[in-house]
Amino acid sequence: MQDFAQSFYLAGQLLISGDPELGEVVALSLRVTASALAISALIGLPLGALLAVARFQGRTALTVLANALMGLPPVVVGLTVYMLLSNAGPLGVLQLLYTPTAMIIAQSILITPIIIALTRQVIADLNAEYSETFRSLVVPGHTAIIALLWDARFSILTVLLAGFGRAIAEVGAVMIVGGNINHVTRVMTTAIALETSRGELALALALGMVLLLIALSVNGAVSLLKGVDRSTAHA
Amino acid sequence: MTFLKSMIAGALAFGLAAGANVMGAAADEFIVVQSTTSTQNSGLLDEILPKFQDKTGIEVRVVAVGTGQALKNAANGDGDVLLVHAKPSEEKFIADGNGVERFDVMYNDFVIVGPKNDPAGIKGMTDAPAAMAKIASSGALFASRGDDSGTHKKEKALWKMASVNPDEASGTWYRETGSGMGATLNAAAGMGAYTMSDRATWLAFQNKADLAVLTQGDDRLFNQYGVILVNPEKHPSVKAEAGQTFIDWLTGPEGQKGIASFQVNGEQLFFPNATSSVSN
């Protein structure tokens, strides 16, 4: 298909020309997803670690719930957030619908279960190794959780990357709550959806390649940092 | 450890600052227009809205969805102005107290497109219901929006006139995509199916592949766009003044001229036909 060749060409052109509209859309994508990731991490890391370490009634049920919610369809999240933020909904008074804040909320809801469930797994594995030693040393619960999160930091980074990937790539939720408004709430994925519906398939695919490039850069930067961190640790 | 720490701190600060920035950006005066995909996909709004903003300083934020969803969103008060193309639904919207008044803005028409080899043999027909009856009896594929949009409502009306109940054939030759006009055109191009599109989206559509206009020119394919201010009495958050300013401009000389002069590939896509912006 000639579309592929054309897409590569267009993607290159978009990047080389430094298209300002593309820059705006990319910047908003990153801002929305980084904010959502920060919020999800603040909620999900402690909760996930708590699920891994603490013993309480309903822990298994919560774990199953978090695991199941990893498969939340973005459209359902978008619809739920829409109904909450709509002027006809309970939070309409906040006037957040069709703003980037609404998109951040939707993406946070979408990826917090992922952060919780994967963090729980990572921390449970490490805790299996540490728990006897921690009990012998009489390490208080919160100290243990912080120590586990810190010692599992490289795995936690991978967890955060999984959340980042899911958030930056989803279209269903941000389309509904953001409205894909030009210069206001248009991000990479909604721009791709728009160009697809215009029949501009090559341009849509080119934007997809740019999105992939962003994801690659973020992942590359993180693994580079991991390397730096490890090498200083060995110095 | 310092690299990792500073990176985490940086990411957090970046995320929070970004959130704050974004919230601060919503201060300028703007209205939200719930509109249909055809006005956006064709490029019409990109063309005329900057002119309005230059004149009034009011930013128009367009949420482009199917007419069904646009009506629903506006009925929830999520938007100040409604710009769609399904007159009976629009009148019901006002009767329900959701809108103030409806004004004609512009029109174009629907066309029936299909594969160039035309297995149902409808090329050149000017009787749209007859052409659709022929598609049905030939068993050729037909891609329907199936999304309760203005175009879908029009399509269903035409099936009725043709005395065909396509729901019985759903999944066989009648394929409901449940998505926008562009996505449905993409599907029709992929399947080699017939479909019905508004002319504006069709002309601006870039992935025509083997599709061509086969039936057009029937009065019953007329496609009227209307504009409505969402009722501020029912939805206090509606920016009535700015919304009305936009409606007045769109139905006034400048807006109408902007619509008339918008062309794609040398073809005019929309024909202004506002009678008056003064309520009667």
Place this chain on the structure above:
Amino acid sequence: MPEILSFPTRTEHTPSKVPSPMPLSVRHLAFQAGHTSILKGVDLDLETDALTVLMGPNGAGKSVLLRLLHGLLAPSFGEVRWNGLPLDKSLRRQQALVFQKPVLLRRSVRANLSFALGLRPVPNRAEKLAHALATAGLEHLSKRQARVLSGGEQQRLALARALILDPKVLMLDEPTANLDPASTLFIEQAIASARRRGVKVILVTHDQHQARRLGEEVVFLHDGKITEHSDAESFFDSPKSAAARAYLSGDILV
């Protein structure tokens, strides 16, 4: 001599003996894992200020007994009392346990020690840390990741971490089972040194030579029961139980 190394209470020339810290009393202790009975009613009193060696063939229940004494396992029946009190966190804070396979944090050598120090309100942290590094012979490796150390270095670090909080009781579960002779010697010297300072030591081992080198009294476990409890000399010279005799002569006991 640098100031750091001249700890009055820590140098081997001036050992300051703390009196026998915590008499231990165990009554009717039983432990079951599923349907398997691992300990079958153990009674034990350790009142003397001595280095106690827990010996016995594999599967006799030595490691389980040690974990029960430290409170890492809860008994199925019976109880463990230190100083006449049931085990709780404050008692466990005065004890330390070194595992056969050292569990170290994924951090530097120094951070492993400072993590332990951070758990209690300890004065003179910097000096304690420096002293612990020096005693363990790990000063030059203090910034190294603990996980990349050799097995012997890891166990030295684990022992240093156990001792840095000045426990009254030090328990060790086959601490040298996987180590080379040089590392074994280093660990044994550190244990002996702690012992000289008056720390109560309970050592699980199935290495008879180690038991002879370090042990002051021996508790012999066989098949979930204590078959012999005597001072080391008489245990090794004239074991009373048939099981201990067979074990010492190299027979395989099941």
